[in-house]
Amino acid sequence: MLKFIAFFVSCFTFAQPTIxxxxxKDSLLYAVTTDGKIKCWNLSTxxxxxxxxxxxxxxxxxGSDKQQNVVVGTNDGKLFTLSDKGLQxxxxxxxxxxxxxxxxxxxxxPYLIIRNALYAPLTQTYWTxxxxxxxxxxxxxKRAKEFFRFPSCVFVDxxxxxxxxxxxxxxGGSFQLFDSKERKPLNRSIENLELGLFFPQSIFSDGKTDAxxxxxxxQHLINSSDIFKIDNYTAEKILNDDDFDLNNRLFIGASTxxxxxxxxxxxxxxxxxxxxxxxxxxxxxxxxxxxxxxxWEREPLAMGAKMAIKKLLLVRGKLLFLTSQNxxxxxxxxxxxxxx
Numbered sequence: 408m409l410k411f412i413a414f415f416v417s418c419f420t421f422a423q424p425t426i427x428x429x430x431x432k433d434s435l436l437y438a439v440t441t442d443g444k445i446k447c448w449n450l451s452t453x454x455x456x457x458x459x460x461x462x463x464x465x466x467x468x469x470g471s472d473k474q475q476n477v478v479v480g481t482n483d484g485k486l487f488t489l490s491d492k493g494l495q496x497x498x499x500x501x502x503x504x505x506x507x508x509x510x511x512x513x514x515x516x517p518y519l520i521i522r523n524a525l526y527a528p529l530t531q532t533y534w535t536x537x538x539x540x541x542x543x544x545x546x547x548x549k550r551a552k553e554f555f556r557f558p559s560c561v562f563v564d565x566x567x568x569x570x571x572x573x574x575x576x577x578x579g580g581s582f583q584l585f586d587s588k589e590r591k592p593l594n595r596s597i598e599n600l601e602l603g604l605f606f607p608q609s610i611f612s613d614g615k616t617d618a619x620x621x622x623x624x625x626q627h628l629i630n631s632s633d634i635f636k637i638d639n640y641t642a643e644k645i646l647n648d649d650d651f652d653l654n655n656r657l658f659i660g661a662s663t664x665x666x667x668x669x670x671x672x673x674x675x676x677x678x679x680x681x682x683x684x685x686x687x688x689x690x691x692x693x694x695x696x697x698x699x700x701x702x703w704e705r706e707p708l709a710m711g712a713k714m715a716i717k718k719l720l721l722v723r724g725k726l727l728f729l730t731s732q733n734x735x736x737x738x739x740x741x742x743x744x745x746x747x
Contacts, residue, residue: 485500534555537584582602595640622673670683677695
C-alpha cells in the first residue's frame, strides 16, 4: 500500500525521543523534542547550534509571536521567550498545567492549549465549554453539548479566530472555533463539511486571502484525501479523492502554501508533491518533488498507517518536513538531507 521503503514501528520496542514541533526564525530552526529538550540548527550550514537555556525545564511546546520571537512552553505551565541571551519568562500559570500548543493573534496576544482547556495568559482565563458538532459514526459521544476536545492542529486565521481540529481514525473528526478578539467560543457550523469524513492533518492559509485550508487524509483499507478551502464558513474541496481511481488515491498529510508563488506543497504516502493554485483556487497537475524513505507507525483507530510527515515549512528556498520517526528532513535542489 505504501510506495515508501518503510516499516511499521513495533509497539513493543522502546520509543526513542523524536521531534515534537519546529519553528523557523531567520536562518535558524528551533525544535522541541518529545523528551522535553530544545534543539537548534543553522539552516545555512545545517549544523547544530548551541542554545543557552536552563536545562531543568521540560519543554513541551514551541511557537512564535507576531514579532517573530521564539516562544516555548513547559510541562509546569511556564511560558518563555527564547533568544541568544537565553530564556525570559513571559508568564507562569498558577497551576502547573502542561502547555501543549502556543498561538498568537494579530494583537500579539498569546493563547495556550492545555490538556482540558484553552487558556489566555493575559487575562488568566480558561475556556472549557465549546459547542460541539455531531460526528457520524459509532464512537460514543459525551452527552454534554459543550465541552473541550484536545486538538492535534491549532491555527489562527486572518480574523483572529482560533481553529482547533482533531480526528479519531476511521470515525471522523471534529473542530472547535474561538474568537480571540471577543474572547469567546464560536457556535458555527461549516457548510459542506461532513465530520464523519473529516480527517484533519494540517491547517494553513494562502497568505493572500482570508480563506482557511485544511488537509484531510486517512489510510483505512484504502487511501482517502481531501483538501478543503473554507471561506466564510463554507467548505469547497479543491482536491477530492473521488477524482482518483482507487489504485491511485493519495493519503495526504501535512500541507502548506508558499504565499509568494501560490504553490501548494502536499505530503503523501508516495512522497511530497507540489502544485500551483489557480485564481479559482482549484488544484492543477501534481508534480512529485521527492520520495523520502521513512519509518511509519500504525494508525491506532484505523486499519492502515499513521501519516509520517507532520509538518511542512518553507525557509529560504528549503522545504523542511517534520517526521514522526525520522527527525527533520530538508529538501533543496533535488536533494534530501536530515538534520542531525
